Amino acid sequence: MTFQPKITRGKTSEGRLRLVDAYLLERHRSALESGPFVDLGCGVGGLTTIESKSAIEQAGLVVEIWAVDADEARLPAVDGIQTSTALEVVDIGVLRAMNVLRQYNVDDSLAALSEWSTHLSTQGVLVEGTSDKHGELAAFFCLGRSPELVLMTTFSRDFGPWIFRDYLPQLWRRSVKPGTALFGFFRAWAAEFQASSECTDAPSRFFASLDALGIDGLKAGSIDGSAYLSLPVVWDPQNHAIPALGL
Ligand SMILES: C[S@@+](CC[C@H](N)C(=O)[O-])C[C@H]1O[C@@H](n2cnc3c(N)ncnc32)[C@H](O)[C@@H]1O
Numbered sequence: 209m210t211f212q213p214k215i216t217r218g219k220t221s222e223g224r225l226r227l228v229d230a231y232l233l234e235r236h237r238s239a240l241e242s243g244p245f246v247d248l249g250c251g252v253g254g255l256t257t258i259e260s261k262s263a264i265e266q267a268g269l270v271v272e273i274w275a276v277d278a279d280e281a282r283l284p285a286v287d288g289i290q291t292s293t294a295l296e297v298v299d300i301g302v303l304r305a306m307n308v309l310r311q312y313n314v315d316d317s318l319a320a321l322s323e324w325s326t327h328l329s330t331q332g333v334l335v336e337g338t339s340d341k342h343g344e345l346a347a348f349f350c351l352g353r354s355p356e357l358v359l360m361t362t363f364s365r366d367f368g369p370w371i372f373r374d375y376l377p378q379l380w381r382r383s384v385k386p387g388t389a390l391f392g393f394f395r396a397w398a399a400e401f402q403a404s405s406e407c408t409d410a411p412s413r414f415f416a417s418l419d420a421l422g423i424d425g426l427k428a429g430s431i432d433g434s435a436y437l438s439l440p441v442v443w444d445p446q447n448h449a450i451p452a453l454g455l
Pocket of ligand 1 (some may be wrong): 212213214215216218219220221224225248249250251252256276277279282289293294295306307308311429
């Protein structure tokens with residue numbers, strides 16, 4: 209199975225991927241240090257690549273930075289950022305393809321993930337998912353040695369667990385149906401969230417409700433005022449298998 213890279217809508221905005229950057233710097237520093245950082249599908253002007261470069265530098269890391277977009281006109285012209293219209297870099301530390309697969313069908317999305325994964329270093333991670341325009345909410349796969357689904361929020365809008373449903377990675381977005389593990393997870397979490405009304409604010413309810421679920425392998429924490437939750441995922445890129453929740 210192969211896929212044809214395509215030029216899709218190129219809209220991006222400042223700050224849109226700041227939660228993803230913060231998570232990678234906090235939880236996947238060794239991946240970041242293991243090879244180039246590649247922003248695949250950087251969008252118009254590579255705004256998010258430029259912001260990642262600055263976040264990575266501020267964290268004291270020295271890594272090659274690449275912006276890749278199928279549309280050459282969207283690539284940034286900035287010192288310290290290499291550019292390309294196709295993914296040619298290998299041994300990548302972090303390959304981030306956020307908000308890129310929304311216009312791809314399931315087969316092409318699977319083929320893209322498999323193909324991209326062959327460009328990773330042994331410690332590298334492939335980050336694929338969706339965020340809202342202003343970077344207040346993000347849901348993404350972090351696919352590497354220990355694949356995971358990460359959900360993040362700043363609580364800037366009314367929060368409830370189901371809010372993540374529309375932001376799930378392309379392969380899972382439409383499959384949160386009754387009877388699936390993910391549906392069961394969200395239903396149980398939403399019930400605990402509802403029951404945790406003794407906590408006064410949304411962040412406290414977020415953590416209390418996740419604790420109450422008592423799920424092995426679930427990790428949660430805070431980074432710079434945002435909260436994250438990580439769930440283990442099973443993924444077999446060679447066989448083009450759809451990643452599954454590893455609970
Ligand atoms: C909506 S923008 C995403 C911009 C940025 N990553 C963000 O999260 O805001 C999607 C970009 O991905 C590019 N794109 C889609 N498929 C691609 C592929 N296979 N290789 C390179 N670029 C691709 C499109 O041309 C488009 O500019």
